[in-house]
Amino acid sequence: MARMALAGYRLAGIALYPFAGPYLTYRSMKGKEDSSRRLERLGYASLPRPRGPLVWVHAASVGETMSIMPLIRELRRREIHVLLTTGTVTSAALVDARLGDEVIHQYVPFDLKFSIKRFVSYWKPDACITAESEIWPTTVAELARRRIPQIRVNARLSDRSFTRWHNHNTIAEALFEKLALVVAQSDLDAERFRDLGAWPVIVSGNLKTDTDPPPCDEELLARYKAEIGERKTWAAISTFDGEEKAAATVHRALKPKSNLLTILVPRHPDRADAIEEMLKAEGLTVARRSRNDTITPETDIFLGDSIGEMGLYLRLTEISFVGKSLTNEGGQNPLEPAMLGSAVLSGPNIDNFRDAYQHLVKKGGARMVRDVEMLAKAVHYLMINDLARRKMVEAGHDAMDEMRGALAKTVKALEPYVNPLTVSARLQPKTAAAGAAR
Template sequence: MSEKWARLVLSTYRWVGAATFPIVGAYVAFRASKGKEERGRHGERYGVASVARPSGPLIWVHAASVGETSAVTPLVEAIVDMGIHVVLTTGTVTSAKMVQDRLGDRVIHQYVPLDLKPAVDRFLTHWQPDLAVICESEIWPMTILELGTRRVPQVLVNGRLSDRSFANWHKRPSIAEALFENLAHVVAQSDIDGERFRALGARPVTVSGNLKVDTAVPPVNNGDLAAMQRMIGSRKTWAAISTHQGEEDIVAQVHHMLKARHRDLLTIIVPRHPDRAAEIAETIEKMGMKVALRSRGDQIEPDTDIYLGDTIGDMGLYLRLTEIAFVGRSLTAQGGQNPLEPAMLKSAILSGRNVQNFRDSYQRLIKNGGAKLVRDKDMLAGAVNYLFNNPAERQVMIDAGLKTVEDMRGSLSRTMTALEPFIQPLVLKARLSSREGGWK
């Protein structure tokens, strides 16, 4: 595909988006009916701001969901500490709640506008950002093109390209280059990610490591933790976190297999999508097991088999209840989930083999002895049983995980170094604006 043809495709995308804009209301309304949009704030998805723009320099930071929001929070705090206003956009209700909980009124939160020309144009006209910082793998063609048209510098931080995303972009190199040439800098998570961005035409590209390693340890309410520990008592526990469809069935079967050897066993399941909890509970109960749900305030009784952690923002609680954690989206689904939180919270980590999206983190953990991959249900049951029976080996894995996380730290400072040429002029501008305001 020639460069001319690629630009024609992107131009067509731009105007098709503009033409379909009037009919997307039904789509947003449908999402709202499913609880995926916050009622009363629909206008933000169309680029209609809900608050005024503050005077002075402003940086737009975008983080798609909970994981990206958690990763970018320390970076946002560092920018705000420099005296720069930040409008932070996210795409989900849960990530919006996280912004409120962790950053409060230090930033302006808005829902990200739909990637359609009228919405993006309205958003940019109101906020007039001096810099756009995008987290991880959010590649929105219209947004990138509109920022480029307005000559707003765009920096991708904690950049990651999965095997599938890279393969898709690689089939359309001219389109990829026409988009990525708009990025002023890409700060990639790993050497592999960096090589992929360069192959697609991004320049310059630096490697920082994973910002998620530099986030604070997931918080916990100590009262809730103490209450849970009292209910569990001396029972043996293991957790399956960030599970996807099909994996909960496997975990329940593993629980049944292990209970023959560990009569006091309690298995904790934390599904990636808590709205599936009722369905998961029904399936497990049909298998003859007793399930308790945190969202209902169920107590953990002596005969409770499965505790379903179906609440948002409580991962710090669930992981503090065990020393063995299986990380999902790795047996029945592809890509894996982030293993760093269980490593931070002192768990021996188990996972299926499909962890391509977090390859660098898993390679480091496995090399140091902090994680092991399992092939199937039987291998998972064997691994959990082994770790129950060998506490010394379990501690070795826990210590290795903690060391791996410590060795990986430093991404935040490297990312700030990459952003410095873009941020420092804004810091100077903010100081000058403040002084001029004071004189007036």
Template sequence: MSERWARALLGTYRWAGAAAYPLVGGYIAWRTSKGKEERSRRRERYGFPGAARPHGPLVWFHAASVGETLAVAPLVERIIGLGINVVLTTGTVTSAAVVRDRFSEGVIHQYVPLDLTPALNRFLTHWAPDLAIIAESEIWPMTILELGSRRIPQILVNGRMSDRSFESWKKRSYIAEALFENLSHVIAQSEIDGERFRTLGARPVTVSGNLKGDTEPLPVDDAALALIGGQIGKRPTWAAVSTHEGEEQVAVSVHRLLKQRHPDILTIIVPRHPKRADALEAEFAAMGLKVARRSRNDRILYDTDILLGDTIGEMGLYLRLTEIAFVGRSLTAEGGQNPLEPALLDTAVLAGRNVQNFRDAYQKLVDRGGARLVRDADMLAGAVNFLLTNPAKRREMIAAGRETVEAMRGALNLTLKALEPYVQPLIVKARLEQANGRRAR
């Protein structure tokens, strides 16, 4: 495939997207009916602004979901601290809730516009960002091309590229090069990620490490922790968190195996998508299990089998109720979820072997003894039982996990250093406008 052909294909994609724009209303309406869009803010997905643009330089941050939002939070706060305005876009209702809870009024939140030219033009014309910073693996062709055509610097931070994405892009290398040449800088999580971006034509590429290693421990409502912790008492616990379809059934299988040796075991299950909780509760009840749901503030009784964590923004609570956590999307699904959050909260980390999206973090944790990978339910049950019956080994694993996270810190400062050439002119611009404003008064 020639470079000219790749550009023609991207041009066709652009026009096809513009033609499809009037037809996406049904798709957004469907997402709204499923609770995946805020009904009152649907227009933001079409690029219509939900707020006025503040005066002065502005950086557009985009973080797809909760994990990416938490990862870039310290970076966003540093940029705001320099006197620069920030509009932060996310793509999910849950991440919007995290933004409301995590940030002060210094951040303007918007839902990310559709990757279609009319929506993007409307968004970019209103917000007129001086710089765009995109988190992790959000590669949207029209967004990249529109930013490039407006000569707005765009930087990928905490960049990662999964095995599957890399293989897919390699088959379309000319398209990748035509897109990635628009990126002003890629700041990658690991050497593997960095080399993949270079192979696909991105320049320059630097490696910072994982920003998630620089995040603070997840917050918790101390009153809720004291209340639920008191209800649990001295019962042994373990958690299966960020689970995807099929992994809750694995957790129940493990629970039944563990109950033979630990009759008063409490299993905490936190599905990645809380809207699945009704179906899960019905399934667990049909198995004869007694379920307490966090969303109903159900009391945990002596014979409660499962605490179903079906709330948003309380992972810090669930992880503080145990010292053993299986991190999902790793057995019946692929890619994995962030293991650094539980490790930072003094939790021994277990996961399946499909953790490609967090390969570097898991490799470091496993090498230091802070995490263990399992292949199936029986192996998971054996690992949980071992940790429950060997407190000294459990403490060793917890300590190794925390030490691993501490050793991974530093990505934030390296990212800020790489961003300096793009941010420094905005600092000067902000100070000049402030000075001019004072003189005008």
């Protein structure tokens, strides 16, 4: 049954391959692909492979890329070349800004037979480390066929993903048993991976707790702090459709009670035009970061529609609502606001970050709200109660301290795979190191 289903998946991929080029062209026109590098999605390399051991590290998007950066730097410290693939233009820009020539960056190829074979044949990775919840059958099968160890780190399975795989458990077992190692975020995630056929599975905690806080431009920070002055602020970050309207409702409810500024940071900045129209229809004055607008005393909403500046927005407030949790499902990462000194608020739908929220709520660094009315009350309470806000901020810091250590546990788990590569790398002629440059 599983063999037939996976064979059908591969055959469907072969049939769809001729349409991949036009599909990439369409996505490029929409700004969702880098037009100058779209052939990378078909497995064509745009950079040379360096001599020596190379580990293929995959991080799907910005969040996964941020979480895995400390592990990448540990691999580079051991003189192992890192081929880092990501799937979005935004994550590629982040890699260029944060890692530069430390890694070889390529866009991840589509999970199609010809693309994956071409990619793996060229790069010849010694191991593949993935920080993502998705399983790509053709990639898993090709790596297994070539006996390349597949390791999943910072691994998690949402309720929905686990249920979907569990309903097709024979297919799940045929894929998950091919993983050489799973390093899970929590005990629950570990149990789910074992149930689906993965072995061995260990628990490390969340790698995001060991990342550095997102940076910011200090001059910009000083400028916006001066423009905001003594006004109270709160932020709604990583918001999805419906949550911007909720933030506007909160702002309008609290405006008669406080001279506040709402900082609104949508998860997808390309929605900013539509969001601004909605805010203006609500009678609110908007300043947009992408236009370099000045925040005036009349500004109601500071719309953070830029990429890679979350560190700036979070440093402008001590109260942060984290989105995809009120009108959407799954939640978003609450660790960055806690790390940067925010009392964290969230809706109830946080399945993808359940473990992180449990720690924060238990320590008192986060509060859950049921609806927009409860969110408005929580924001108002924290704005007028300095002691309660400071206690939540300190509790968030304490929770972060307790959760740290995932990187060390992950590196220890990887030693059987990484140590031989380190030895091999250090035996390479020194002139080969130049091949690592992009």
